[in-house]
Amino acid sequence: MGWCFRGWMGWVGGMGNEFLVLLIPLAACLAIFWIALKVSSSRISGQYQKLAKHFGLEMEQAPVKMGGFVRPDPALFGKYREREVSFSAPGKGLKGSRQTESLLKVELRNRKLKAQIAPKGLFGGLGQKASSGQGRWTSGDEVFDRAVDVRSKNEDLLEKLMTDERRSRMAELLREARATLYIGDGILAFAKLGLIGDESSRVHMEKAVEFLCDFAEAVEG
Numbered sequence: 001m002g003w004c005f006r007g008w009m010g011w012v013g014g015m016g017n018e019f020l021v022l023l024i025p026l027a028a029c030l031a032i033f034w035i036a037l038k039v040s041s042s043r044i045s046g047q048y049q050k051l052a053k054h055f056g057l058e059m060e061q062a063p064v065k066m067g068g069f070v071r072p073d074p075a076l077f078g079k080y081r082e083r084e085v086s087f088s089a090p091g092k093g094l095k096g097s098r099q100t101e102s103l104l105k106v107e108l109r110n111r112k113l114k115a116q117i118a119p120k121g122l123f124g125g126l127g128q129k130a131s132s133g134q135g136r137w138t139s140g141d142e143v144f145d146r147a148v149d150v151r152s153k154n155e156d157l158l159e160k161l162m163t164d165e166r167r168s169r170m171a172e173l174l175r176e177a178r179a180t181l182y183i184g185d186g187i188l189a190f191a192k193l194g195l196i197g198d199e200s201s202r203v204h205m206e207k208a209v210e211f212l213c214d215f216a217e218a219v220e221g
Contacts, residue, residue: 047202048074055080081213083107104190106212110220114184115152119174147171169211177204188212
């Protein structure tokens with residue numbers, strides 16, 4: 001009987017050692033993942049803090065969950081140049097994909113113009129899937145029309161708004177940020193592929209805010 005007990009305990013001890021051999025690498029991987037999440041979240045929060053300071057916006061940061069394995073992205077809101085402005089990172093894939101987007105919204109008080117604008121190519125095609133039957137508008141500028149896909153039913157208004165300078169600025173912003181622009185329902189919504197986690201992406205969004213405010217003033221003028 002004593003021999004059986006000692007044998008059983010030895011087996012349990014052996015299994016415990018094997019379990020530890022499996023557990024230690026798993027714990028190490030989880031620790032590395034946790035650290036990576038924290039570093040990434042800190043970088044994003046840092047860029048949002050700079051945006052908040054630059055534009056005079058308020059920042060919201062939800063608390064972490066599940067011991068730090070779930071770290072909600074921050075959000076900004078407030079007024080800039082007498083317009084409602086917000087930044088957020090929707091927790092869903094972009095247009096049905098698994099890519100994450102950063103979303104900038106700027107208030108538009110004139111609701112007449114409705115359009116969807118995206119750079120041409122695969123990414124732009126994803127952005128134009130839900131264009132609600134709007135026809136393609138062309139500017140007559142071959143360089144712009146080859147680079148940007150504009151869908152709208154307000155052709156006459158676009159003709160007045162899309163000056164050489166605005167076409168150039170818009171094409172550059174959309175291309176650099178791999179972004180789409182939705183106009184309608186009282187907003188200008190600029191959806192950039194990826195999160196705002198470094199200086200370059202933050203600068204792109206700063207440029208986008210200024211452009212969208214200028215564009216909104218032109219639409220309302």
